[in-house]
Amino acid sequence: MAANSATPKFDLPLIDISSYGQGQEDRLVEDLMAAGKWPGFFYLVNHEISHDEIDKIINFAQSYFKNTSSKEKMKWKNSSGDTGYTDLRDEKLSGLGNGDLKESYYLSEENLKKNNIPAEFVAEKQFLDLFVTKCKRVANTVLHGLSVGLGLQPDFLSSKHSGERNRLRLIHYPPVEAVSDPDHPSLDIRAGQHSDYGSLTMLFVSPKDKGGLQVLIDNTWFDVPIIPYTIIFNIGDALEFWTAGMFRSTVHRVLIPRDDSENRDRYSIPFFVQPDTDVILSPIGSGGDISKFERILKEKYPGGMPTTAGEHLQSRIRTTYS
Numbered sequence: 001m002a003a004n005s006a007t008p009k010f011d012l013p014l015i016d017i018s019s020y021g022q023g024q025e026d027r028l029v030e031d032l033m034a035a036g037k038w039p040g041f042f043y044l045v046n047h048e049i050s051h052d053e054i055d056k057i058i059n060f061a062q063s064y065f066k067n068t069s070s071k072e073k074m075k076w077k078n079s080s081g082d083t084g085y086t087d088l089r090d091e092k093l094s095g096l097g098n099g100d101l102k103e104s105y106y107l108s109e110e111n112l113k114k115n116n117i118p119a120e121f122v123a124e125k126q127f128l129d130l131f132v133t134k135c136k137r138v139a140n141t142v143l144h145g146l147s148v149g150l151g152l153q154p155d156f157l158s159s160k161h162s163g164e165r166n167r168l169r170l171i172h173y174p175p176v177e178a179v180s181d182p183d184h185p186s187l188d189i190r191a192g193q194h195s196d197y198g199s200l201t202m203l204f205v206s207p208k209d210k211g212g213l214q215v216l217i218d219n220t221w222f223d224v225p226i227i228p229y230t231i232i233f234n235i236g237d238a239l240e241f242w243t244a245g246m247f248r249s250t251v252h253r254v255l256i257p258r259d260d261s262e263n264r265d266r267y268s269i270p271f272f273v274q275p276d277t278d279v280i281l282s283p284i285g286s287g288g289d290i291s292k293f294e295r296i297l298k299e300k301y302p303g304g305m306p307t308t309a310g311e312h313l314q315s316r317i318r319t320t321y322s
């Protein structure tokens with residue numbers, strides 16, 4: 001039996017965007033609000049990003065990581081915690097341990113526009129532009145629904161996410177020498193437990209993904225099953241903070257392979273939707289639970305309360321690269 005077959009799976013809510021006809025916007029708002037509050041993770045189905053486009057972004061990541069020399073990758077080394085290449089063990093998402101077993105490339109719209117990117121990216125610039133544009137459109141649909149659900153103008157949230165801080169990230173998790181042994185758990189991890197920093201994350205994985213992504217719900221780790229070509233959405237810390245804890249930024253991680261079937265290269269593509277630098281994150285909407293907010297402040301912001309989205313992001317990045 002595979003080592004991971006005993007791990008419970010969690011059925012995340014599934015939101016089929018095509019199932020809300022005209023006049024059914026209220027139902028979409030209700031479903032988005034419910035998923036945002038709990039568990040803070042959901043699948044989005046029948047969105048506008050095609051199967052071909054998802055296959056293509058995964059293949060692009062695979063080809064970049066496989067065919068680019070270390071020397072070439074290092075020329076684009078991320079030194080600020082923001083854009084560029086991160087090597088194996090550079091990032092420590094949980095803040096503990098030996099560093100995550102992954103390499104990645106963080107891409108901003110600005111760098112894409114200015115061709116401040118590796119040659120492999122320039123060659124696919126048109127596609128990458130289109131992919132980012134589509135991600136933003138899908139994100140805006142969700143941001144509109146959440147704004148309405150919060151009792152705000154429909155464009156309240158989208159107008160604060162111009163895209164200047166959004167990041168498309170290509171991630172490669174290489175196979176490991178020894179798979180994790182349930183009796184002697186490895187200290188290694190592909191992505192340490194963390195919550196995301198921004199407002200929303202949209203995650204794309206290969207339809208043939210073998211697993212490893214887990215969410216922490218009520219102190220139990222659950223595997224997230226992959227439903228091919230869906231987008232896995234989750235709420236990030238900025239939106240949790242901004243709504244005084246009404247929405248939930250759920251902790252998640254990626255385990256090192258637990259058996260031979262999982263022990264292969266894994267590629268994943270998160271698109272991080274982050275509020276513009278100067279946005280003031282004072283609590284919005286109504287209904288946030290002040291005791292929950294105080295707990296969030298204590299746990300995640302011991303250095304004090306950030307006021308702008310820029311400060312918020314910096315304070316979260318610092319703990320990842322220190």
Ligand SMILES: O=C(O)CCC(=O)C(=O)O
Binds near residue numbers: 191268
């Ligand atoms: O690779 C994955 O499945 C998740 C990655 C992730 O959580 C992140 O980069 O924030």
Ligand SMILES: [Fe+2]
Binds near residue numbers: 194195196201252
């Ligand atoms: Fe994450």
